[in-house]
Amino acid sequence: xxxxxxxxxxxxxxxxxxxxxxxxxxxxxxxxxxxxxxxxxxxxxxxxxxxxxxxxxxxxxxxxxxxxxxxxxxxxxxxxxxxxxxxxxxxxxxxxxxxxxxxxxxxxxxxxxxxxxxxxxxxxxxxxxxxxxxxxxxxxxxxxxxxxxxxxxxxxxxxxxxxxxxxxxxxxxxxxxxxxxxxxxxxxxxxxxxxxxxxxxxxxxxxxxxxxxxxxxxxxxxxxxxxxxxxxxxxxxxxxxxxxxxxxxxxxxxxxxxxxxxxxxxxxxxxxxxxxxxxxxxxxxxxxxxxxxxxxxxxxxxxxxxxxxxxxxxxxxxxxxxxxxxxxxxxxxxxxxxxxxxxxxxxxxxxxxxxxxxxxxxxxxxxxxxxxxxxxxx
Amino acid sequence: xxxxxxxxxxxxxxxxxxxxxxxxxxxxxxxxxxxxxxxxxxxxxxxxxxxxxxxxxxxxxxxxxxxxxxxxxxxxxxxxxxxxxxxxxxxxxxxxxxxxxxxxxxxxxxxxxxxxxxxxxxxxxxxxxxxxxxxxxxxxxxxxxxxxxxxxxxxxxxxxxxxxxxxxxxxxxxxxxxxxxxxxxxxxxxxxxxxxxxxxxxxxxxxxxxxxxxxxxxxxxxxxxxxxxxxxxxxxxxxxxxxxxxxxxxxxxxxxxxxxxxxxxxxxxxxxxxxxxxxxxxxxxxxxxxxxxxxxxxxxxxxxxxxxxxxxxxxxxxxxxxxxxxxxxxxxxxxxxxxxxxxxxxxxxxxxxxxxxxxxxxxxxxxxxxxxxxxxxxxxxxxxxxxxxxxxxxxxxxxx
Numbered sequence: 001x002x003x004x005x006x007x008x009x010x011x012x013x014x015x016x017x018x019x020x021x022x023x024x025x026x027x028x029x030x031x032x033x034x035x036x037x038x039x040x041x042x043x044x045x046x047x048x049x050x051x052x053x054x055x056x057x058x059x060x061x062x063x064x065x066x067x068x069x070x071x072x073x074x075x076x077x078x079x080x081x082x083x084x085x086x087x088x089x090x091x092x093x094x095x096x097x098x099x100x101x102x103x104x105x106x107x108x109x110x111x112x113x114x115x116x117x118x119x120x121x122x123x124x125x126x127x128x129x130x131x132x133x134x135x136x137x138x139x140x141x142x143x144x145x146x147x148x149x150x151x152x153x154x155x156x157x158x159x160x161x162x163x164x165x166x167x168x169x170x171x172x173x174x175x176x177x178x179x180x181x182x183x184x185x186x187x188x189x190x191x192x193x194x195x196x197x198x199x200x201x202x203x204x205x206x207x208x209x210x211x212x213x214x215x216x217x218x219x220x221x222x223x224x225x226x227x228x229x230x231x232x233x234x235x236x237x238x239x240x241x242x243x244x245x246x247x248x249x250x251x252x253x254x255x256x257x258x259x260x261x262x263x264x265x266x267x268x269x270x271x272x273x274x275x276x277x278x279x280x281x282x283x284x285x286x287x288x289x290x291x292x293x294x295x296x297x298x299x300x301x302x303x304x305x306x307x308x309x310x311x312x313x314x315x316x317x318x319x320x321x322x323x324x325x326x327x328x329x330x331x332x333x334x335x336x337x338x339x340x341x342x343x344x345x346x347x348x349x350x351x352x353x354x355x356x357x358x359x360x361x362x363x364x365x366x367x368x369x370x371x372x373x374x375x376x377x378x
Numbered sequence: 379x380x381x382x383x384x385x386x387x388x389x390x391x392x393x394x395x396x397x398x399x400x401x402x403x404x405x406x407x408x409x410x411x412x413x414x415x416x417x418x419x420x421x422x423x424x425x426x427x428x429x430x431x432x433x434x435x436x437x438x439x440x441x442x443x444x445x446x447x448x449x450x451x452x453x454x455x456x457x458x459x460x461x462x463x464x465x466x467x468x469x470x471x472x473x474x475x476x477x478x479x480x481x482x483x484x485x486x487x488x489x490x491x492x493x494x495x496x497x498x499x500x501x502x503x504x505x506x507x508x509x510x511x512x513x514x515x516x517x518x519x520x521x522x523x524x525x526x527x528x529x530x531x532x533x534x535x536x537x538x539x540x541x542x543x544x545x546x547x548x549x550x551x552x553x554x555x556x557x558x559x560x561x562x563x564x565x566x567x568x569x570x571x572x573x574x575x576x577x578x579x580x581x582x583x584x585x586x587x588x589x590x591x592x593x594x595x596x597x598x599x600x601x602x603x604x605x606x607x608x609x610x611x612x613x614x615x616x617x618x619x620x621x622x623x624x625x626x627x628x629x630x631x632x633x634x635x636x637x638x639x640x641x642x643x644x645x646x647x648x649x650x651x652x653x654x655x656x657x658x659x660x661x662x663x664x665x666x667x668x669x670x671x672x673x674x675x676x677x678x679x680x681x682x683x684x685x686x687x688x689x690x691x692x693x694x695x696x697x698x699x700x701x702x703x704x705x706x707x708x709x710x711x712x713x714x715x716x717x718x719x720x721x722x723x724x725x726x727x728x729x730x731x732x733x734x735x736x737x738x739x740x741x742x743x744x745x746x747x748x749x750x751x752x753x754x755x756x757x758x759x760x761x762x763x764x765x766x767x768x769x770x771x772x773x774x775x776x777x778x
Binding site: 036037039043046047050051054199200201202203206213215216217218219220221224225228229231232233234235236309313314316317319320327331341343344347348350351354355358359362 | 408411412415416419426429430432433434436503504505506507510516517519520521522523524525528529532533536717718720721723724731735738744745747748751752755756759760
């Protein structure tokens with residue numbers, strides 16, 4: 001019987017059913033809030049309590065930092081600031097002293113020179129961060145930039161009056177100590193890291209001793225050593241400037257820590273790479289320069305950047321031996337009786353400067369990490 | 379490279395070639411370079427030492443550690459052992475070492491707790507909690523510690539004087555003289571009770587090891603906590619009660635222009651502790667977060683599928699695996715706290731660096747002063763490293 005029946009055609013509605021939005025309880029901000037802020041009684045209570053505290057503190061902070069703040073005072077008359085004590089910030093201390101905080105005791109009318117030096121520094125950092133510049137010419141850029149900075153800071157040529165090193169101060173000192181420290185510590189670190197993996201026992205022992213000794217003591221002890229012991233080390237009549245002595249201490253300190261980071265990269269490289277290079281009959285330096293280091297360094301770039309951030313912060317320790325970096329300049333700015341007691345405002349300002357540099361570096365390191373690990377992701 | 383992985387066959391088939399006195403022999407080159415490098419370094423050191431000796435003679439600076447027995451004459455505000463300025467330098471330096479240890483040990487303890495909490499908070503399912511923890515970590519890690527210390531110290535100095543001190547809870551005062559906490563009048567019975575608690579802890583540990591060994595033998599789990607609780611809490615309480623149960627609360631109170639009684643945390647110590655703990659906990663939080671994240675989700679699920687309770691999953695499955703990732707970087711953070719406590723000198727807390735620095739200024743013996751600082755830190759670093767390496771090897775993955 002089935003063969004007799006003919007199939008009646010079914011008419012299909014011409015217009016397909018409109019896609020409906022997912023219900024509001026599944027997508028959208030309400031659903032997001034339910035899942036991430038109010039997912040249970042405990043979570044809800046925590047969110048509400050934290051929200052209340054944040055709003056209260058935010059209002060208090062805005063009142064203090066902006067609404068009740070004193071932004072400027074006429075020639076060092078800090079009475080307005082003293083009246084606002086406790087309710088409003090005294091940003092006038094920053095307005096008044098910002099040139100001193102940034103450039104220290106550098107001659108006032110020459111301040112454009114350290115300012116330009118800082119710009120060159122930042123430009124140098126940006127260029128070094130771009131991957132398209134990662135080749136040998138980068139070393140030339142560094143030499144050119146550092147020479148320019150030296151000329152700008154010292155002067156004595158091109159109609160710029162000579163400024164002695166004792167008068168330098170503020171942000172340029174911080175940037176000089178960290179950048180020059182890095183530029184010299186990095187090659188040192190590579191040599192030490194290679195030495196620590198060397199098969200020659202004497203060289204290995206020297207490198208191990210250096211790294212462990214430096215890493216076992218605080219930076220301050222090295223800085224003290226630089227400030228009080230270095231003069232005893234040198235022959236009579238020969239004198240090294242205090243800034244340079246601190247710079248040497250920072251280089252020695254950074255070298256040991258960077259060496260450990262580089263060594264981690266050398267160890268992480270598969271043994272096959274070393275063996276393949278040996279099999280090709282490359283000499284030690286060819287093997288190291290063309291095969292090992294390019295791969296090993298690439299692997300440790302993110303931890304290297306993190307170490308750089310650490311050194312950038314650690315240069316502030318020169319305050320203890322009385323070198324005029326950014327932090328010392330800020331601390332000195334509030335020594336004057338008229339401005340005493342406004343340290344919080346100054347430290348917040350300096351903190352923002354440090355934060356800007358470190359935050360940029362740390363974000364850069366994170367993005368680099370994802371970029372360099374792309375081939376590993378599936 | 380260790381030789382342990384070398385195939386023994388290679389050792390057999392490689393006969394030692396006689397050393398040729400030629401540049402093409404690797405061993406000759408190795409000896410040449412080592413002699414050269416060692417020679418240069420010895421020459422530099424010899425040059426520095428001879429310069430130093432001449433300079434010391436010219437400037438008539440005494441050498442040696444004889445000054446340690448001389449009267450120090452330097453006042454130290456905080457000392458854990460009896461000290462007066464008439465004591466000698468050696469005692470002053472010991473006071474400094476104890477002050478360093480005081481801030482380092484308390485700092486390590488607090489930073490571990492605080493950092494772990496923040497690290498867990500960063501993984502919270504509550505968006506607000508995770509975000510706040512994330513911002514805290516980012517901000518704290520991007521500011522120099524010295525700046526943070528100065529900031530806290532300035533805030534503490536800006537607090538009102540004793541007469542207008544902040545008094546959040548009864549008996550707790552926060553003023554520009556520091557933080558005052560209620561305490562008890564310490565007596566011999568308290569020391570004995572503390573000792574009893576330590577002994578109780580050791581006994582509990584031995585007992586739990588014994589029970590664990592028995593469980594391994596017959597498979598029967600045994601309860602440790604009832605006896606453990608009795609030993610750790612009951613023993614000290616009993617000791618304290620036997621010795622007459624002395625208990626005199628020592629609550630601080632305002633008298634005239636200053637406080638009396640209570641336990642005082644000086645502004646210097648308090649600022650240093652707050653700065654070190656907030657700074658280091660930012661780093662510890664990241665370590666803890668990475669450690670927890672390193673345990674794959676499948677481990678949780680597998681443990682749950684076996685029907686284990688959440689507490690057991692955490693204790694027996696997740697923590698042992700996470701700790702393997704956490705402990706090595708944690709060691710370097712503990713070392714960092716200890717070394718960073720040397721920044722105390724910037725805010726006037728008298729730790730070993732501060733006292734050694736005063737010593738070398740007073741005596742002019744810079745080399746000895748710095749040698750003392752370095753020796754102290756090297757030995758502290760070494761002890762922490764040794765302890766943490768021992769702990770690490772205990773929890774490390776046992777491979778075949």
